[in-house]
Amino acid sequence: MKKLNKMTPQKITFTVTKFIDSLNATHEPILLDVEAEEGAEERDCFPVVQKKVEKEGGRMIMGWQIWQFKDLYIEAECHAVWEDKNEDLHDITPKPESVKKILFVEDSNLIYDDKQIENIILNTSNNKLVDDLIEVSHAIFKFDNKGIRAETYNLSDILNSEQVDYKTYLWTMREMITSILQNKGSRNSKCPCNSGKKFIECHRKGFETKIKLDL
Incomplete structure (x- = not known):
């Protein structure tokens, strides 16, 4: 399928803030560097993080990865990152080459049960x-x-x-x-x-x- 060139929001605008607020997540948004795990597959965050936890300890943190496509829409994609033993968060799932950072919103309300969680999309145009x-x-x-x-x-x-x-x-x-x-x-x-x-x-x-x- 042809992919839209979605990007990490470059600025936390009023529209982005209102959208994040509507998620009712348990934490504030943070920017994380993409630190892709060698051999990992793009968009395969749950098994990637699970494998990391098994290998090095820490734990999986669930939340929302925020995307923006031009001025057309904002999207929240369910995403998992790795929390190390020092409680620092790392996004270890590969992204398109142009994506160097992600906007991540931790949400303790999300539970991974090996089933898909639907993306949330807001038309901003x-x-x-x-x-x-x-x-x-x-x-x-x-x-x-x-x-x-x-x-x-x-x-x-x-x-x-x-x-x-x-x-x-x-x-x-x-x-x-x-x-x-x-x-x-x-x-x-x-x-x-x-x-x-x-x-x-x-x-x-x-x-x-x-x-x-x-x-």
Whole structure:
């Protein structure tokens, strides 16, 4: 999937502060250097930190990693960091090369039980395509975590053909929306499918109905 170039907020603005306050986390936000553990996988924070604890002691600290995409939205991603024996925090999970620091908010309310925790996204613009991104991201999370799917590593082993088609639709829509936003577009931008039509008149048709399907 095409990735949005999300960044660590460069400034703790009023908007960022209000968003963090809305998380009701138990601690104040702090900046942490990225100290990637050798051989670790990007976005694999929980096993990375667990392995570190087993090897060197300390403990896992749960919280939220705060991302910002231009002036379009702010996102809180559930994240784990390593606390060493001196109670200092370290972000040891690899990031994209451009990310040198993260904004981390420790939250003792979070409990890791080997299940996904949904990201929280706030639209900070007037671009309604961001709302579409939020909706499709929520639909993907809901689909992937329904029933036994929440505990299944390879969903292709248990999905029927209708469910496969729906998951493909959701990922295709997120890919298209991501591509348009990356190019500073909106619902009225040309559809990435190269039909020549506006996205809102092409692949977005029927979106409100399809996004609410419960398969």
